[in-house]
Amino acid sequence: MQIFPRSLNYLPLVAAIGVAVLGGGLTLGIWYYFSPRNTQVGYAPEQPIPYSHKLHAGELGIDCRYCHANIERSQEAMVPPTQACMGCHAVVKKDSPKLAALRASWSTGYPVEWVRVHRVADYVYFDHSVHLAAGVGCVSCHGRIDQMEVVRQDQPLNMGWCLECHRNPGPNLRPKDQITNMTWTPSEAERTQLAENTLRGPQHCSGCHR
Amino acid sequence: MSTENETARSGQKMLWRSLDQKADPAKVQEAQCGSDVVKRNIDQSELFTINRRKFLTLSGAIGTLAGVEGCIRRPAENIMPYADMPEYVNPGVPMHYATVTTSSGEALGLVVTSYEGRPTKVEGNPDHPASLGATDIWAQSAILDLYDTERSRQPHQAGVATDFATFDKAFDAKIAELVKKGGAGLAILTQSTLSPSYVRVRELLLKRLPRAAFFTYSPVNSGNARLGALAAFGQPLLPIHDFSKAKVIVALDSDFLGTEPGNVQAARGFAQGRNVSGVTSEMNRLYAVEPAYTNTGSNADHRLRLSGQDVARYAKALAAELGANGVDLGQLSTAVAGTNTDGIPAPWLKVVAKELVQNRGQSLIVVGQRQPAAVHALAASLNRALGNLDRTVAYATPIDTLEGDGYAAISALSKQMATGAIDTLIMLGGNLSTTHRRT
Numbered sequence: 001m002q003i004f005p006r007s008l009n010y011l012p013l014v015a016a017i018g019v020a021v022l023g024g025g026l027t028l029g030i031w032y033y034f035s036p037r038n039t040q041v042g043y044a045p046e047q048p049i050p051y052s053h054k055l056h057a058g059e060l061g062i063d064c065r066y067c068h069a070n071i072e073r074s075q076e077a078m079v080p081p082t083q084a085c086m087g088c089h090a091v092v093k094k095d096s097p098k099l100a101a102l103r104a105s106w107s108t109g110y111p112v113e114w115v116r117v118h119r120v121a122d123y124v125y126f127d128h129s130v131h132l133a134a135g136v137g138c139v140s141c142h143g144r145i146d147q148m149e150v151v152r153q154d155q156p157l158n159m160g161w162c163l164e165c166h167r168n169p170g171p172n173l174r175p176k177d178q179i180t181n182m183t184w185t186p187s188e189a190e191r192t193q194l195a196e197n198t199l200r201g202p203q204h205c206s207g208c209h210r
Numbered sequence: 211m212s213t214e215n216e217t218a219r220s221g222q223k224m225l226w227r228s229l230d231q232k233a234d235p236a237k238v239q240e241a242q243c244g245s246d247v248v249k250r251n252i253d254q255s256e257l258f259t260i261n262r263r264k265f266l267t268l269s270g271a272i273g274t275l276a277g278v279e280g281c282i283r284r285p286a287e288n289i290m291p292y293a294d295m296p297e298y299v300n301p302g303v304p305m306h307y308a309t310v311t312t313s314s315g316e317a318l319g320l321v322v323t324s325y326e327g328r329p330t331k332v333e334g335n336p337d338h339p340a341s342l343g344a345t346d347i348w349a350q351s352a353i354l355d356l357y358d359t360e361r362s363r364q365p366h367q368a369g370v371a372t373d374f375a376t377f378d379k380a381f382d383a384k385i386a387e388l389v390k391k392g393g394a395g396l397a398i399l400t401q402s403t404l405s406p407s408y409v410r411v412r413e414l415l416l417k418r419l420p421r422a423a424f425f426t427y428s429p430v431n432s433g434n435a436r437l438g439a440l441a442a443f444g445q446p447l448l449p450i451h452d453f454s455k456a457k458v459i460v461a462l463d464s465d466f467l468g469t470e471p472g473n474v475q476a477a478r479g480f481a482q483g484r485n486v487s488g489v490t491s492e493m494n495r496l497y498a499v500e501p502a503y504t505n506t507g508s509n510a511d512h513r514l515r516l517s518g519q520d521v522a523r524y525a526k527a528l529a530a531e532l533g534a535n536g537v538d539l540g541q542l543s544t545a546v547a548g549t550n551t552d553g554i555p556a557p558w559l560k561v562v563a564k565e566l567v568q569n570r571g572q573s574l575i576v577v578g579q580r581q582p583a584a585v586h587a588l589a590a591s592l593n594r595a596l597g598n599l600d601r602t603v604a605y606a607t608p609i610d611t612l613e614g615d616g617y618a619a620i621s622a623l624s625k626q627m628a629t630g631a632i633d634t635l636i637m638l639g640g641n642l643s644t645t646h647r648r649t
Contacts, residue, residue, distance in 0.1 A: 081291050116286070
């Protein structure tokens, strides 16, 4: 007596297709969803003070370098000292409950504990001043900070992303006086001029993994 | 004043892996015993029996966790900017400070690298004559002093932390009382100093409190060298060597390349004398006589192992041999005549003496600080007789001319304290509990 129905003859084929589809889907899923593009971009932690770049940099139009003052001279973009904030907030909105942490820092001398948003691994050497000197604008890596209520990561900051620009920096370059301009678009003349640039970022391993 | 840690209090041996653990002994215990979960008695058989339900639960959990792992970005990391940023600081770019350390009788110029107020590296200052861009082991380790958790952060009174206002009040009252007595009963114990300012302030203080007594004690000091120079020249002087000009160097229990004061400069000078740069240039020659293996001994062309007490005997025998080779020793010749030469190989007298005589004015005999004053005096006389004075060795007045034998000073102090002649002791630096042997 035959205990298996005839339809089961297709089982090996169905199983093979099923495994291929499921396995492929899983691989593709992990490939895409576990990549920095998904895990890193959009990270917007809550900060101890609800500081709005949209208000300060966007609406009030304060230049990036007013607070991140050392950016053209250091590898690291400093987060401004409490002192810099108090320069205005000793007078402006000085009783706002949102600024309680700032006032506490100013009176105790203990820093405000900001949460880091943009981070590259410790084995990566990154220097802000070099990129600015080459003419890479803030907006290229950090996105439209001037529209962000809460700062979030805009680009994946992974190695492939870095290398893309190191190989062909042209589209991300701009005149040095437009570095902090979030809305700059090149004129036709500038576009051709920048397209002719021969500047390249280092592409050898030890350029960044020193 | 260092805070006593848990080890000292409980008398038990405490092992720790980080300074956090050392500061908080409870953490050590936790690290040793494991967390609360592990400490609880777990039935091992229960762990390894797996039924279908448990298997599905676990595999589901594993799958979920693997997914969650990918979504959790990373542990949040804080950025701590300055509250009130000092001028000239550029976060991310180190500052370099020129400074000076003093240790074992020399001042060494340094350049310290500092990131946002946190010093990370010490190097020599190329513009400083004692450093010339190099450092010694103490200067390199000085960076650790800056992060010493046992450093005192506030005044203590009878072992209890207090504040500076309280200290100032108590100190002022005490000083007022002492001024009335002209400083009677006051002893001030200091370490050897290289500071002219300190010496000047001490003179001013003695004018105000003429009956106060100063004592100078450092565990490593130049007392023997001073007393030796006193015997040889009639005044307490300190030798300054120029190794770059010496063709033949005899080191008597002197680790001038490793631990003696001025070793950084000495190493540079010695290396210059070793530098063969052309056909006609010659290397210097170093003879080391020493009881222990040192950096100097390992660099020596010839090394003679001799016990510490026999180094003096070797010096006398060498002096006698020099006399026999025509060096004018004056009155010394009778004192060194007939020295017992047991255990000293003949070439170590004959050849060394011959080379010293051949290189008059270009030779150098150096003596280590721990050798008694008599050996220092003998070496000074020999250097003078060989015409080395002001060529390879010069003698200079020390900054603190009142510093004498530190060991005598410390025992005089303890005697006076025992008799009650001294009721107030001010210690400026130093840690007697570790640097002085109780007798």
